[in-house]
Amino acid sequence: MKRLLPCTALALAALLAALFAGTAIGETSVSPSVVYQVLANHLWQAGYPVDPIDAGIIWNYRLPRTLVAAACGAGLATCGVILQALLRNPLAEPYLLGLSAGASTGAVLVGLLGLGGAALSMSGGAFVGAVAAFALVLMLARAAGPSSNNAQVILAGIAGSQLFNALTAFLITKSATAEQARGILFWLLGNLSGVRWPSVGLAVPVALFGLVVCLWHRRTLDAFTFGADSAASLGIAVRRSQLLLISCAALVTAVMVSIVGAIGFVGLVIPHALRLLLGPGHSRLLPASALGGALFLIAADMLSRTLIPGQVIPVGVVTALIGAPVFALILVSRRGRA
Amino acid sequence: MLPRFATLLAGLSLTGVAHAAATHYPLTVDNCGMPQTFAHAPARAVTIGQAGTEMLYALGLGEKLAGTSLWFNHVLPEYKALNDQVPRLADNDPSFEAVVGKRPELVAVQFEWMVGAQGVVATREQFNELKIPTYLLPSDCEGKDNLVGADGTRLQAFQVDSIYKSVSQLAEIFDVQDRGEALNADLKARLDSARQQLAGKDLSNTSALFWFSSADLDIDPYVAGRQGVADFMLRTLGVRNVVESTEEWPTVGWETIAKANPTWLIIARMDRRRFPADDYQKKLEFLHSDPVTQHMDAVKHNRIIILDADAMQAGIRLFRGLQTLSAAFASGKAAQ
Numbered sequence: 145m146k147r148l149l150p151c152t153a154l155a156l157a158a159l160l161a162a163l164f165a166g167t168a169i170g171e172t173s174v175s176p177s178v179v180y181q182v183l184a185n186h187l188w189q190a191g192y193p194v195d196p197i198d199a200g201i202i203w204n205y206r207l208p209r210t211l212v213a214a215a216c217g218a219g220l221a222t223c224g225v226i227l228q229a230l231l232r233n234p235l236a237e238p239y240l241l242g243l244s245a246g247a248s249t250g251a252v253l254v255g256l257l258g259l260g261g262a263a264l265s266m267s268g269g270a271f272v273g274a275v276a277a278f279a280l281v282l283m284l285a286r287a288a289g290p291s292s293n294n295a296q297v298i299l300a301g302i303a304g305s306q307l308f309n310a311l312t313a314f315l316i317t318k319s320a321t322a323e324q325a326r327g328i329l330f331w332l333l334g335n336l337s338g339v340r341w342p343s344v345g346l347a348v349p350v351a352l353f354g355l356v357v358c359l360w361h362r363r364t365l366d367a368f369t370f371g372a373d374s375a376a377s378l379g380i381a382v383r384r385s386q387l388l389l390i391s392c393a394a395l396v397t398a399v400m401v402s403i404v405g406a407i408g409f410v411g412l413v414i415p416h417a418l419r420l421l422l423g424p425g426h427s428r429l430l431p432a433s434a435l436g437g438a439l440f441l442i443a444a445d446m447l448s449r450t451l452i453p454g455q456v457i458p459v460g461v462v463t464a465l466i467g468a469p470v471f472a473l474i475l476v477s478r479r480g481r482a
Numbered sequence: 483m484l485p486r487f488a489t490l491l492a493g494l495s496l497t498g499v500a501h502a503a504a505t506h507y508p509l510t511v512d513n514c515g516m517p518q519t520f521a522h523a524p525a526r527a528v529t530i531g532q533a534g535t536e537m538l539y540a541l542g543l544g545e546k547l548a549g550t551s552l553w554f555n556h557v558l559p560e561y562k563a564l565n566d567q568v569p570r571l572a573d574n575d576p577s578f579e580a581v582v583g584k585r586p587e588l589v590a591v592q593f594e595w596m597v598g599a600q601g602v603v604a605t606r607e608q609f610n611e612l613k614i615p616t617y618l619l620p621s622d623c624e625g626k627d628n629l630v631g632a633d634g635t636r637l638q639a640f641q642v643d644s645i646y647k648s649v650s651q652l653a654e655i656f657d658v659q660d661r662g663e664a665l666n667a668d669l670k671a672r673l674d675s676a677r678q679q680l681a682g683k684d685l686s687n688t689s690a691l692f693w694f695s696s697a698d699l700d701i702d703p704y705v706a707g708r709q710g711v712a713d714f715m716l717r718t719l720g721v722r723n724v725v726e727s728t729e730e731w732p733t734v735g736w737e738t739i740a741k742a743n744p745t746w747l748i749i750a751r752m753d754r755r756r757f758p759a760d761d762y763q764k765k766l767e768f769l770h771s772d773p774v775t776q777h778m779d780a781v782k783h784n785r786i787i788i789l790d791a792d793a794m795q796a797g798i799r800l801f802r803g804l805q806t807l808s809a810a811f812a813s814g815k816a817a818q
Contacts, residue, residue: 200774
């Protein structure tokens, strides 16, 4: 416990440094001193004279974008931890429960068929779709057998994903031209370019909420690592905690997907990497994963904006491009030790 | 005897100028690497793509049209009455059977992805098996690889000659070559007048950006890249495109656009309403309200040109678009 304070301070410092870097580095070059001046102007009315376009880019484009990247990374990594612990399956990740497939169907319904009219944006459609898919998967898993059986949940998730992916493909083939399909695919691959301040107000509290709920249940998660039966023998209300934690993960993921699309690899790789480094105890694993996810996604977003000058690569492509080799490296280097 | 012979010769050559030669059938046209043979002038044609449709109307061949498809905007007003008589097979891509069902003797196609190797409607081979010749507008195949990239990839910059070529080849296929020549002369005159209007004006520091649409308003917009039709329009008028990508319609971030700070913004007007940004009013609203774009010079000085999306495609509307742009560039004020 005596290491808690320095660790927290270090984590906060790392996060702040990453946020500053994410704000300072972007598609075009703005000098760090200008970045500082803009931030100072907004945070404590420093009153430096700055070019309004630079000021807008820093404060209204880059800062919200970086904050949302951090929140999404943290949220997705936290969800990955929950699902891997509850389902005791190394392949468990936030999209396992059909959420990304449902989100794409929802977004396509709104984007292509104009469902919901002006009241529902593509993001709104994605959220509704993700929640609908999750509800379907949950019902399917329940109908298929006792909830302590992890395989049922995973199989139900796969069935749900396949169904919604097929629906999406059907809708796109039926009613999209190539250009529209491209717009939607770009969006689905994960894209932070449209993020503005209102998204920050949604993503940051939801990520924090997810983290707090999980930390509250960290002992439960520890117990689940040894299986639902062991958890029950430790006096944990298995069904209730499972439902609560899975729903929490689904909610957080659905919100993130609706803001930035389905960014892969964060929820799968970050928890594994940190479990290999820190061990399975959730009181350390959860905050570490949240921080790791945040830093990872900020870095990936920075790369997505700078890899090809003048053009932005979908951030989901970048997370997979860095995530896969880094993960492979960790797997190989831990061989024989884990 | 000799003078009479000379007059006869002169008379012959004169008619040759006034009336282009009649087409000799069977006619074989090499079209995008696929020779197509016509035993006689097609009596019924189906079009896939608005550019080809309007080109045939402009050639006075409206009564030969048995069906149209793939519409982006309303038809040009002068062809509306005519177009109302022609069945519209589909707003988007038509099915193979809908096209074939009209028993066309020519299918004129605007985009290769409709009938190319991975044709959305069918492949050209499938049409040829049914003895239906296809004509693909050369602007979409010459110097362009349609198997790479979402909208194809131009290997060379778009050449306006490809439009003149499609006009004369379609005119030859239908045996209306004099109309083809007249239409081409009219198009060339429009291009010249657009250029002339800017003669003597120094545009060396003038730049522009074409904004077509965006999947979501705040998201990176689709803008015109370096090789396509929109870029050709700017090059013709001596204005620099701030986008440097060679893709036809790349997505570029607002941050990059705001920093490039083009002199002019050209935004597309279209009837399509798939994305909120398809509506040019929404585009204007965004430009004036976004905390960054509202500070761009073009927005502050209201140098925003609203241009029909079809004028940015390889078709006859391109020439009117050129005139719209040159009028705005010449006056320094946005025309609509």
